[in-house]
Amino acid sequence: MTKLTTPQPARHPDPTVRAQSLAYLLFERPDLDKAEQFLNDFGLQTSSSSPQALYLRGTGPEPFCYRVRRAEKPRFIGFGFTVFSREDLIRLSQLPGASTIQPAAYPGGGELVRLTDPSGFTVEAICGQTPAEALPHRDALPFNAAAQQPRINDTQRPPVSPPEVLRLGHLVLEVADFQATCGWYTRHFGLIPSDVQVLPDGSPAVVFLRLDLGDTPADHHTLAMAQGFMPLYSHSAYEVIDADAVGMGQRILKERGWKHAWGIGRHVLGSQIFDYWQDPWEAKHEHYCDGDVFTADLPMGVHPVSREAMAQWGQDMPASFTKPKLTPAALKGMAHNLRHSPDLSLKKLITLAKLFG
Numbered sequence: 001m002t003k004l005t006t007p008q009p010a011r012h013p014d015p016t017v018r019a020q021s022l023a024y025l026l027f028e029r030p031d032l033d034k035a036e037q038f039l040n041d042f043g044l045q046t047s048s049s050s051p052q053a054l055y056l057r058g059t060g061p062e063p064f065c066y067r068v069r070r071a072e073k074p075r076f077i078g079f080g081f082t083v084f085s086r087e088d089l090i091r092l093s094q095l096p097g098a099s100t101i102q103p104a105a106y107p108g109g110g111e112l113v114r115l116t117d118p119s120g121f122t123v124e125a126i127c128g129q130t131p132a133e134a135l136p137h138r139d140a141l142p143f144n145a146a147a148q149q150p151r152i153n154d155t156q157r158p159p160v161s162p163p164e165v166l167r168l169g170h171l172v173l174e175v176a177d178f179q180a181t182c183g184w185y186t187r188h189f190g191l192i193p194s195d196v197q198v199l200p201d202g203s204p205a206v207v208f209l210r211l212d213l214g215d216t217p218a219d220h221h222t223l224a225m226a227q228g229f230m231p232l233y234s235h236s237a238y239e240v241i242d243a244d245a246v247g248m249g250q251r252i253l254k255e256r257g258w259k260h261a262w263g264i265g266r267h268v269l270g271s272q273i274f275d276y277w278q279d280p281w282e283a284k285h286e287h288y289c290d291g292d293v294f295t296a297d298l299p300m301g302v303h304p305v306s307r308e309a310m311a312q313w314g315q316d317m318p319a320s321f322t323k324p325k326l327t328p329a330a331l332k333g334m335a336h337n338l339r340h341s342p343d344l345s346l347k348k349l350i351t352l353a354k355l356f357g
Contacts, residue, residue, distance in 0.1 A: 002304050005202030008182040009193035009209070009300065016095065017088040018190035018212045022168055022222045023080035023126055024064055024106075025236055028071035029281065035068045038279045041256050043165040043240065043249060043287070045135065047107055055107050058165040058238065061131035063108025065168035074281040076233035078122030079171055080112070081189055085127060089113050092125050095188065108132065115188075118180040119231040121173065125189075137164040140242040156244075162252050163245035163287060165238040170221050172235050174228030176337035176344055182207055182225055194220050194294060195269045197305035199351055203227070203343070205305040208269055210294060217293035220270040229324070229349060230333035235276065235284035242289050246275050249287045253277050262321045265314020266290075269303070274311075276321070284321075307355060322356035 029035045032054050036046060044056040047064050055064040069077075083089065089101050092113045099114040108129035115123045141158060142150045175181045182204075185191045191209040199205050208221035226234060240246060246264060254260065261284050263275030272288035279285060303309060310317050324330060337344050 002198060002302050003202050004196060004198055004204065004302050006179060006204060008179045008186070009196050009204060009207040010186065011192045011300075012183075012187045012190065015186065015190035015212075016091050016188040017083050017125070019081040019125075019222075020084050020213075021082040021211065022171060023062065023082045023124075023129075024168065025066050025079045025171065026077040026122065026124075027066070027068050027283075028073070028075040028077060029068050030070070030072060030074060031280070032068060032070055034280050038258060039066065039068075041162050041253055041258065042277065042285055043162045043238065045165075047132070057107075057132065057135075058167045059135040059137040060167045061134050062167060063129055063132045064106065067106070074283075076121075076283065078124065080124040080126050082129070083125045083127050086111065089125060089127060092188070104129070118177050118184050119173070119175040121231060135164075137166065137241060141244050158244040158248050160248065160251070163240045163249040165240060165287075167239050169219060169237045169239045169288060169291070170224065171233075171237075172224040172226065174226045174230070174232040174234050176228060176230050176333075176341040178204060178225065178227045178343045182209075185209060185223060185225075191223060192296060193300045194298070195301040195303060197269070197303050197309060199227075199305060199348065201348075203348070205352070205355075212296050214296050217295055220292040220294060227343065227348070227352065229337055229344065230330065232324075233283060235286055237272070237274075237286035237288050239291070240287050240289050243273050246273055246287045246289055249277075250275050262317055263314060265311040268309055268312055269301075271312075305355065319356075 039056050047057045048055045052070050054068040056066040057064045101111050104110045104112045110126050110128035112124045112126040117123050144151050190212045192212050194208045194210045196204050197206040206226045209223045211218040211222050259278040261276035261278050266273050270291050272291040274288045276284050276286045
């Protein structure tokens with residue numbers, strides 16, 4: 001029987017706050033025009049831009065879900081959670097290292113508190129944003145099944161254009177200090193583990209964390225975390241209306257010369273139909289539809305990790321999808337974290353390399 005042998009992941013009985021949603025991602029890029037070209041082809045829409053920053057959104061009421069700031073080097077900075085109230089911001093502002101409550105200089109305004117997680121990612125808690133007007137998008141296409149055929153005397157012709165991104169769905173990070181980082185999110189933002197994949201020694205390789213919205217169903221995961229040798233952005237995922245939108249995204253991005261990463265397939269944990277693409281700086285972005293949603297009642301599942309456990313069907317996950325780039329900076333980070341992280345050992349790195357390298 002597969003067992004978890006570490007304290008995390010686990011629910012916290014009395015978290016500081018409970019996050020309401022994943023609000024946005026924060027990136028730095030040296031070329032805003034190139035970033036905008038990829039993201040528009042991917043299906044995000046530009047909501048505002050200046051010589052120094054670019055904001056993009058989906059069709060939902062969120063004022064933005066993606067910020068790109070001009071900088072000399074490409075970098076993922078962090079992300080924002082929406083919280084329910086100003087009282088939540090007050091509680092978070094009292095944590096060690098947290099900022100005071102500040103006006104949010106973003107589309108939609110509001111107020112935020114800025115924190116840093118144990119792996120060094122910036123995490124902003126924001127509330128009081130003014131919703132944007134939702135943008136129109138096409139309806140899901142009716143699907144003729146063998147026993148039920150709603151489409152009679154009609155054809156199936158999805159538009160040949162970038163798929164309309166509805167919203168930012170989830171973010172996946174790699175971290176060296178897995179226990180401390182996972183515990184920080186469950187303790188301070190109330191995230192609850194949906195599923196964990198464990199190595200043969202029972203330590204976690206990947207955890208999928210969802211929002212605690214009580215009886216309201218939440219995505220199988222809003223934040224996922226993988227055991228890595230240093231803190232890294234793995235990928236972010238964006239919901240589209242249906243499988244035809246996922247497929248049309250592949251056609252458009254391929255025709256426009258962008259680099260494919262993996263797909264199309266259906267995940268095992270979370271069940272999403274997925275397709276992954278890389279931006280000009282090789283950061284992975286996922287189109288998905290048909291994901292699982294759970295209420296707070298469902299307990300955590302524990303599963304052995306393997307490459308085969310990543311998809312029910314579709315193309316095999318390529319080695320390039322998870323193989324790290326061993327730059328001098330990455331090797332230096334690995335050496336540092338092998339000495340200082342309680343969650344890393346040479347044996348574990350070899351095991352992970354055999355699985356995913």
